[in-house]
Amino acid sequence: MKKNHKTILVDRVKKYHFELKHLLILLLILLTFQVFVSVIQKYSMRNFLVDTQKWYQQDFAERIAILTATSLEMLLETSAQNQNHNDIEVKKIVQAFNIILSQQLLQHHVEEVCVILSAKGGDITATDKGQALFSYFFDHSTGQQESDIYYDHAVKMYKTIMKDMEASEQIYSTLEGRQAVHVFVPFVPKGEYAGAVYMKSKPEFSFLTGGILTGYNEISLISTGLILFGLLAMFYISTYAMRERNEAQEQLYQEREKKLKENIHLQKEALFAKRIYHTHHKAEKIMGFIKEDLSALAIKNIDSIKYRVIKYANFISRVIYDMKWFDPPIHAIRNPIFKTDLNELIKFIIDNIFLRVSKNRDQFEFNLDLDRQLPKLGINEFVIWEIIEPLIQNSIDHSDDEKIVISIRTQYDKKKNVTRVFVEDDGKGIAPELLEKNDLGVKKIFLENISTKNQNQRSGYGCYIAYEIATERCGWQIDAVNKTNNGCQMILTIPHFA
Structure with missing residues (x-):
């Protein structure tokens, strides 16, 4: 019995002319092609992710810096600079400055935030203290502010772009290495150029890049396996179809008989399909009218538009209702109600x-x-x-x-x-x-x-x-x-x- 089973299995394999060498050649060609394509695509994706990361780092840092500068400008806009402030008001303004500057540091990728001010006499100071900002804008102590030594590098960078920034009032951002982003946003309270808001951030995206590349590698391996098994399945099916072609003629006659029956049924549905086609075309036109009416809606024409839109909407409802029925019930067409x-x-x-x-x-x-x-x-x-x-x-x-x-x-x-x-x-x-x-x-x-x-x-x-x-x-x-x-x-x- 065992020999008979083995003989049957061998005969089936020989019948389909399927040999191990065919599988090995197919696998070798497929793997070579897939590895080559995977390497090229992986390299292209890595470059794309790096470029995208650089762009997003700059864009994200610029958005946060713009928000900080806008918040400071709004605070100065809402605070009167030409009147005497009591101690409570001074404390609130200083606290507001400190909150605006310090809340950005709560984000783990933001490392430095300060305001760079142009003092009288050409001196440039950098500070992240609310009291210093209050003295500058409200006490007008422009010549008495000392720059924070911690931000000397920011001041040096600002001096190289100060004239261009003052003339154009455009944002300047530079990328240091692959992560650190330096952003300078023009600080223009009440329309007068006063300096710049500086921010340094280091967004970290290496984990995301690594995860995407790892996932891509996994997908490449899976796709290689699927392609291989797909080709084997196609080979088996085509060979099986060759063996079955003698039966196809008989099945063809049976299929023709089935098609004749389907055609009879389709003829019965023809009116339904054509009616839906025409009503669908009308429904598109009606939807255009509804949009026009809603765009022109005003108090003086609300009653007329309401009347039309209700009619239009009821027609659309009828179109949708007709789509559900080949032969609608008679009470939905003729009814005393x-x-x-x-x-x-x-x-x-x-x-x-x-x-x-x-x-x-x-x-x-x-x-x-x-x-x-x-x-x-x-x-x-x-x-x-x-x-x-x-x-x-x-x-x-x-x-x-x-x-x-x-x-x-x-x-x-x-x-x-x-x-x-x-x-x-x-x-x-x-x-x-x-x-x-x-x-x-x-x-x-x-x-x-x-x-x-x-x-x-x-x-x-x-x-x-x-x-x-x-x-x-x-x-x-x-x-x-x-x-x-x-x-x-x-x-x-x-x-x-x-």
């Missing part, structure tokens, strides 16, 4: 959708003749929106950039308990072939992939979607005809169910 004012909705679409679009706005104008006796509709207003808007857009699209007048009229027939909506224009009308009916009695203009746009425009599904929603979901009738003189007319017939 809906009390939609069709006239108000038409006015809103005209005023706040079409007349807000700046592009080709001069191409069309609207005439409204709305029947005030129109009863409320038990249809969700945003479903009606998806029907009315494409019909109006159709008149604009087939006008060939010529100016047209779009007339919208509503009419209520009390005897028949029917409302009719007429959307017409004085353009060139609809091509006669689009008004022909197919075998099901549906005019071609309402079929899928049929458009009234020019060939250089992208065809849409506006009339198709409007027809499907109106007839299939709302139980309405819709028709398209050419007028006797010029233009076309879309007619919506809306029965009112008891």
